[in-house]
Amino acid sequence: MSEEILINVSPVETRVALVDNGVLQELHVERTHRKGFVGNIYKGKVVRVLPGMQAAFVDIGLERTGFIHAQELVPEVPEGDSKRGELPDIRTLVREGQALVVQVSKDPISTKGARLTTHITLSSRYLVYMPNSPHIGVSIRIDDEAERGRLRSAVETAVKDGDGSGGFIVRTVAEGISADAVVADIPFLQKLWQDINQKLSALPVSSVVYEDMPLALRSLRDLARSPLEKIRVDSRQSWTQMREFANDYAPQLINLIECYQGERPLLDLYGVEDEIARALDTRVPLKSSGYLIVEQTEAMTTVDVNTGAFVGRRNLEETIFKTNMEAAGAIARQLRVRNIGGIIVLDFIDMQDPEHQRQVLRTLEKALEKDHAKTKITGVSELGLVEMTRKRTRESLGQMLCEPCPVCTGRGQVKSAETICYEVFREILREARAYDNDKFLVLAASVVVDRLLDEDAAYVADLEAFIGRTIEFQVEPLFNQEQYDIVLV
């Protein structure tokens, strides 16, 4: 298995493709304007203390001052410790003019400034580091007691044996991951905090000290692991940053990072760009004549396996088996490329032979093993339905790159021109009763106007006679099929 990471950097977005044996397996996209401020650490300055609200305003160098509550200024109470007690008066915690190291916990929205906290956290792939807390815990989303114990004691031991300080929370994604891999993040995070502290003393107030790393660097942290053959990046600036980062935090990667200067766009290699476009389609063709239909709704995702053209009765069972086998591999890859999380129902084509059923399921399980996200098959029915889950980590590719269609607002269908015409008639009747005008002017899309002047012309004439007013039509080229306007003239 040879993996390669391709990083395409432009001023507006960064795209990272993980390619395995020439086939796209994962895609990560970061849009520059959507990045926000959450997680950034600032050396702020307290500009106003509000005793009545137990809060303070802190200048962090953004357009609006940030807001911090007394709760976010007192040391954190360890989990399970119930003696929370009364909050001290905010005036005993901060004073105006004082410098304060804060982290953004919520982005500024319209007129509200950013929400701030002094409970600093730094994340790595498997851990959240809390330099100002002694607490060690495990994400509540890992519910297996034995697994919680294993992870907690691995981290406790590593912290005790190391020479850094601070607390840790084991993230949900660490479930089932080897102790070595999980604790490898500990020195990385402690060193990161040391570096931040060194910068802090030298910086003026109201300035940013730490921003979460750009995607190019995060992929070195989160994606790069053996056996990796190469990391190619098409921006010299990112290349330099990545080498510096690797030099400090992951020296074993430094010789794998290559600045791509080829003629062809980087993501045209291995057809990644085409693969991305296909990953937004509902229909996925298989190499045999079959295809998948992938449908994502808010509650779950369904994948339907279909055979292609009709095949003779004699070969039917064999064709179905082959199609299901191919589909099993294709489904695993599509889930990963599309980054689909949550409940997933796979509808394989019915098979009679239990041995065939077993082999298809086995192929699916094997293909899912390669996934970095945690997957679990939760049920198999006699009808060929497989129910599974996949841990949701980020937005899916579709959510990231698309928005609901503005015409149908995601329904996938628009009202027919006929339906719109009848809506127009009802609306005219309603308005004719309410107003005493001479004429109606209907503005609508051309398909609707065409119909009103053609198939529905007789009805329009009847309607005009009934309300005693004329109705005129005008095509509005900017309107979609469902849009119309009725103007009183």
Ligand SMILES: [Zn+2]
């Ligand atoms: Zn639509």
